[in-house]
Amino acid sequence: MSGASIMLRNVSARYEDATQLAVNDVNLDVRAGEFITLVGPSGSGKSTLLRTVNRLVPLEQGRIELDGVDIATLDPVVMRRGIGYAIQAVGLFAHMDVAANVAIVPSLLGWDCARIERRVDEMLELVRLDPARYRHRRPSELSGGEAQRVGVARALAAQPRVLLMDEPFGALDAIVRHTLQRELHEIVRSAGTTTLFVTHDVNESLLLADRIAVLRAGKIEQCAPPLEILAHPASDYVHKLFAADETIARLREEARRQ
């Protein structure tokens, strides 16, 4: 199933009952099937912005459209079943096994049992967890990396047209993280799922994104493809955000030369 387009118009939102706006007058057009990373330091509003799209955070102002339909006119519960959602803390249901966790949204959508069972196996294979070994494990019996894989499988299980991910690989070591990044990249590319992906890891955003949206104090400072961000940062802020890694790259090159 192909992805939906997302349009944000003058979107403002507040984090819970904070006095300041966490997202301030943001405009963003995401094409169907596009992969956008939202990058910025903590407090820049990237998570809040993400959570406005599935209405976990209400809009203070503005409008969000999925495939041209204003999401304010949709039933939020029904709408969310069509939007994959994965978070850093994963939030696997502790009293259910891996299979039941992955089956949540398909079962909410009323798929028949046989189809759900098949889908669960497919999804586990997709995130490289052997269904025979992992189906009946409890979340407490999984490593951090395995749990995050299950989280990704769960988010993708009902073939969502939009995928929202908030640092889904946040707690992982660099190697596992890199494997999962590549796998996710393949999965959503082949499915054509429109993806918004929050991260504070600039490497991750460079690797995954079609376009990177750099956030600063609730506003989008620049939204452009990775190479353009590197070559033509719109401001000193964007430059500095990505410069930390340039330093490492430059050091590495120098080290190699010696």
Added chain:
Amino acid sequence: MSYLFAHPAQVAILAGTHLALVAGALATALLIALPLGLAIARNERASRLVIGALGALYTIPSLALLALLVEVVGLGPAPIFVALVIYAQFVLVRNVVAGVRGIDPAQRDAAIGMGMSALQRIRRVELPQALPVIVGGVRIAAVAMIALATLGGYVGAGGLGSLIFIGFTLHHNDEIVAGSIAACSLAIAVDLALRLFERFTRSYQQVQGEA
């Protein structure tokens, strides 16, 4: 002890009335405490306010509350029934809140984010995981209510309290002992049964979703 051995059927009937009174009050108390606890659990301020208020009610001397309730609802089982429901709220609501609070908040976020309605979230995520703690509260409440319900003897509610009350007015220690022993046995039996149920809910939690 002689009364107990001389009139076992009598005592059994009173124990039956006693148990019915407590069971009815407990069921009613749960019907209030469950939705109330689930509703306030994730709201820090509301929980503190409600549990504080229920704690204050809990400290009212039971005899005084009963006397007050007789003024309002009259004699018979009604005043002790209402008193039991009121006293149970503190323990029950506190445990419902503790049970739900014990669940990782990310699970709630994921449940809502994936498109569960509030009822689905409560039924499929929060209640099953909070159940052992809730049953633990029910157990404590039930034992306390069995003891407290003996006060019903003073207001004509029947039950084992009437045996104690008769013994008290007639200076027959035998009846007092019989009523007390029966009430204690009832409490111990109910405690044991609910302990088993609590263990069952924990093991049920282990296998749920594996079917």
